[in-house]
Amino acid sequence: MKQTEHLAQIAACFHCPDFEANLILGGAQYREYAHRAPVAFRGDVSAHLYLVLDGLASADLYGPDGQYARLVGYGAGELFGAYPTPVRHRADIVAEGSLSVLMMETAFISGLAQSHARIAQGISEFMARQLDLLLDRMAARIGLSANGRFYQALLSRADSDGWIKPLPVVSAMAVGVNTTRETASRALAHLLRRGIVKRHDHGLEIVSIRMLEDLVI
Incomplete structure (x- = not known):
């Protein structure tokens, strides 16, 4: 397998x-x-x-x-x-x-x-x-907040259809954008609550790329 x-x-x-x-x-x-x-x-x-x-x-x-x-x-x-x-x-x-x-x-x-x-x-x-x-x-x-860096990382990992496969490891992404696991987890939870992204067994789907881009500040 x-x-x-x-x-x-x-x-x-x-x-x-x-x-x-x-x-x-x-x-x-x-x-x-x-x-x-x-x-x-x-x-x-x-x-x-x-x-x-x-x-x-x-x-x-x-x-x-x-x-x-x-x-x-x-x-x-x-x-x-x-x-x-x-x-x-x-x-x-x-x-x-x-x-x-x-x-x-x-x-x-x-x-x-x-x-x-x-x-x-x-x-x-x-x-x-x-x-x-x-x-x-x-x-x-240099130029973004911790949440903004995390959201930018999600956009960078997504394919042309807005999918991130496999499911990203939040703790690893947090290290990659120089923030804490707790901050990254809260940022992802915010996206899930608003329906901007959806979690699936095989990956993360960005439902609205435009809305996610607007949060990169």
């Missing part, structure tokens, strides 16, 4: 047919990490590319005086690691809550991209979307 789900997630994230998705899955390894478990350490050589299936991978940095900063959080459907060649990790990568990923060797996924145009196109589009999302998060952190 998990293999079928992983295939569907790869096809959706890389925007590729099942044939190419199967090629990617063939070289991927499934990994699970408990809360605050290390995925990688700053300075280590990264020779893998990771696709987040569920949870949040946090890129943490500590200064010489012990000052802590979270550079970025990678949520479900996002990539982190090395591509197209190995690099050194710029920060510690740790699991924020339960984290599950598909791990692929950088050389393997780069080789597939060189020999399969659909995979190369999928990766380039994937990374372009993720860069836009990262810039949105940076802008939101």
Whole structure:
């Protein structure tokens, strides 16, 4: 069952047919990490590319005086690691809550991209979307309220039909927008009460994108 789900997630994230998705899955390894478990350490050589299936991978940095900063959080459907060649990790990568990923060797996924145009196109589009999302998060952190950042994150995760699949983990999203789980939970409850979003077993449906956009302040 998990293999079928992983295939569907790869096809959706890389925007590729099942044939190419199967090629990617063939070289991927499934990994699970408990809360605050290390995925990688700053300075280590990264020779893998990771696709987040569920949870949040946090890129943490500590200064010489012990000052802590979270550079970025990678949520479900996002990539982190090395591509197209190995690099050194710029920060510690740790699991924020339960984290599950598909791990692929950088050389393997780069080789597939060189020999399969659909995979190369999928990766380039994937990374372009993720860069836009990262810039949105940076802008939101500076200019929006905590609720506004959470609502913007929901909009960013939604597909063209207004669906967020699978159901987002509120605690992981809260970390991703630099707020508390309680604040994020109240913000989501507000949307549910007003009927702006609906919760389903398989995902979250944004009923009125315009009304949600109006709350991003």
